[in-house]
Amino acid sequence: GENVEQHPSTLSVQEGDSAVIKCTYSDSASNYFPWYKQELGKRPQLIIDIRSNVGEKKDQRIAVTLNKTAKHFSLHITETQPEDSAVYFCAAALTDSWGKLQFGAGTQVVVTP
Amino acid sequence: DVKVTQSSRYLVKRTGEKVFLECVQDMDHENMFWYRQDPGLGLRLIYFSYDVKMKEKGDIPEGYSVSREKKERFSLILESASTNQTSMYLCASSRAGISYEQYFGPGTRLTVT
Numbered sequence: 001g002e003n004v005e006q007h008p009s010t011l012s013v014q015e016g017d018s019a020v021i022k023c024t025y026s027d028s029a030s031n032y033f034p035w036y037k038q039e040l041g042k043r044p045q046l047i048i049d050i051r052s053n054v055g056e057k058k059d060q061r062i063a064v065t066l067n068k069t070a071k072h073f074s075l076h077i078t079e080t081q082p083e084d085s086a087v088y089f090c091a092a093a094l095t096d097s098w099g100k101l102q103f104g105a106g107t108q109v110v111v112t113p
Numbered sequence: 114d115v116k117v118t119q120s121s122r123y124l125v126k127r128t129g130e131k132v133f134l135e136c137v138q139d140m141d142h143e144n145m146f147w148y149r150q151d152p153g154l155g156l157r158l159i160y161f162s163y164d165v166k167m168k169e170k171g172d173i174p175e176g177y178s179v180s181r182e183k184k185e186r187f188s189l190i191l192e193s194a195s196t197n198q199t200s201m202y203l204c205a206s207s208r209a210g211i212s213y214e215q216y217f218g219p220g221t222r223l224t225v226t
Contacts, residue, residue: 009153031211032211034214036215042219043219043220044217051212094211095211097211098161098169099144099163099208099211099213100146100171102158105155106153106155
């Protein structure tokens with residue numbers, strides 16, 4: 001089955017700096033890669049996703065890049081703000097997975113003023 | 114507005130008890146999921162259902178069973194609770210297909226003593 005590894009497990013950044021979280025996946029048949037954000041005490045919510053026919057996608061201060069050859073994808077947050085402090089999960093889905101996601105272990109991002 | 118609700122936010126049970134966790138969604142979603150969330154391990158899929166009475170095992174089904182008698186309701190059952198099942202349990206739902214957002218419930222913090 002699919003295996004997703006996520007690094008780093010914790011990330012501390014100064015407000016205004018950029019943050020990058022990297023994930024690798026094992027199954028080359030995976031073709032959908034969402035990112036979820038979970039604030040403290042709240043439920044995970046989708047923040048951005050990318051499909052395998054796209055190399056990069058941006059939404060305001062967040063962007064995701066995908067390298068299918070290397071089987072890795074990354075989340076980039078620019079101009080970080082305190083409200084970006086959360087746990088971020090990457091995930092991957094196979095074409096025939098009925099919508100099942102394989103999640104990474106998560107990255108705790110702390111933005112310090 | 115999508116709403117996924119879970120029957121309890123906090124639950125304390127004794128070893129050996131049978132435990133029922135219930136999840137209800139109001140968006141007519143085909144897919145429903147049960148995850149377990151533990152620090153450093155991310156979101157691990159326990160069971161998945163893609164239709165009424167249909168289910169598939171996830172990555173960690175041992176010690177759990179599920180029931181989906183109605184489209185909007187998905188129940189997780191711990192047949193004989195054990196201390197290693199102390200965890201946060203998250204339910205999610207989504208439309209059928211691989212690239213639809215999963216909407217999560219608020220979670221149930223289960224403690225087995």
